[in-house]
Amino acid sequence: MKSVSTHSRSSRLASDARIAEVEATFAGHYIGYQYHAVEFLVGHLADLSRQFRGDLQEMLVLASEPICSMLKKQMERTMIGKCRLAHLIVLLAVCFLSANFSLAQAPKANSVLIDYGAPSSPAHQALDDTLKQKGALERIQKLLSPFRLPRPLTIRTANCNGDINAWFEVDAVTICHEYIEYVVESAKSWKRPGWVSEHHAIMGAMIDVFLHEAGHALFDYLDIPIFGREEDAADQFAAYMLLSLGRQDTPQLMAGIVYIYLNEAGIRDFSVLKRKRLRIVDHKQHADVHSLPLQRMYNTLCLAYGANPALFKEAVERGALPSDRAEGCAEEFQQVEKAFRILVQPHIDLEVLQGVLASDTLSLGRKVLP
Numbered sequence: 001m002k003s004v005s006t007h008s009r010s011s012r013l014a015s016d017a018r019i020a021e022v023e024a025t026f027a028g029h030y031i032g033y034q035y036h037a038v039e040f041l042v043g044h045l046a047d048l049s050r051q052f053r054g055d056l057q058e059m060l061v062l063a064s065e066p067i068c069s070m071l072k073k074q075m076e077r078t079m080i081g082k083c084r085l086a087h088l089i090v091l092l093a094v095c096f097l098s099a100n101f102s103l104a105q106a107p108k109a110n111s112v113l114i115d116y117g118a119p120s121s122p123a124h125q126a127l128d129d130t131l132k133q134k135g136a137l138e139r140i141q142k143l144l145s146p147f148r149l150p151r152p153l154t155i156r157t158a159n160c161n162g163d164i165n166a167w168f169e170v171d172a173v174t175i176c177h178e179y180i181e182y183v184v185e186s187a188k189s190w191k192r193p194g195w196v197s198e199h200h201a202i203m204g205a206m207i208d209v210f211l212h213e214a215g216h217a218l219f220d221y222l223d224i225p226i227f228g229r230e231e232d233a234a235d236q237f238a239a240y241m242l243l244s245l246g247r248q249d250t251p252q253l254m255a256g257i258v259y260i261y262l263n264e265a266g267i268r269d270f271s272v273l274k275r276k277r278l279r280i281v282d283h284k285q286h287a288d289v290h291s292l293p294l295q296r297m298y299n300t301l302c303l304a305y306g307a308n309p310a311l312f313k314e315a316v317e318r319g320a321l322p323s324d325r326a327e328g329c330a331e332e333f334q335q336v337e338k339a340f341r342i343l344v345q346p347h348i349d350l351e352v353l354q355g356v357l358a359s360d361t362l363s364l365g366r367k368v369l370p
């Protein structure tokens, strides 16, 4: 027993010395430890806030309050002399900023901004004037307003130095003046077939490009998982959105989209598609992240036919959509509808959506662009 007691006393002394050593080290690095502790907690709270949106996010902010309060008490107990007040101020500031950061990140509707970029030529000036006169960006802004976004998204037109393009990048959708000009010229072309009007050739293509790029933006903003190629998913999103608007001229707008893809493929009309051999396209087109223009046309048309076979039966009758493909289009549409319902719909503010649908946002009038 004695030897045990001696051993116990000496081990307690060693333990006390070790504690004193740790306390001395801790005191020497006290500020750093406290900062790391706060940084660690705040970092995780911020990560959690980003993962959970809406009410859950606010709940996390509320949950952070007792943690901050606990930290404050802990610091009061362990504070050393002059450091106490300075540390308290820093800690409370971090807690305050953390809470405000989380609230600022709460996803909300009406988060789309617009920006008409400066035109670089008289032709683009006329284009810009008409877009503004018709409130084109304002209408797209309103159409996208029901989506609850974690940060603002800008929709803009821009001069792209001759590049006929459109893209989503760094929280902004950009549609080049050159792309709009290309759509207008295609619509005005004598090559345009009789089954699509100039008005719908412009409207269909414009709605499609804005919604396609908005699709990319929402995939990014809402962290939506994608099986398959993102470009195809963005096409599906655009087609689904257009079909969901329930506009009376949906078939005519769809004809406008079909025309722009046919035009891009260098094909004048569906009759050409019945030929046994089409020209071989550049291998780079096969390697592109986008599907080929004709594939994009068939995919979009298939969703339209799948959504409403009676309304789009002409697509099969005219030979625009092969009957073999048409057979499975209802299933293809249901697949997209299911993905939208599960992945996108929870991010829609239904009250704002009701207002948008009631105001017929995309009705731009008969003559849209010069």
Ligand SMILES: [Zn+2]
Residues within 6 Å of the ligand: 212, 213, 216, 231, 234
């Ligand atoms: Zn794209």
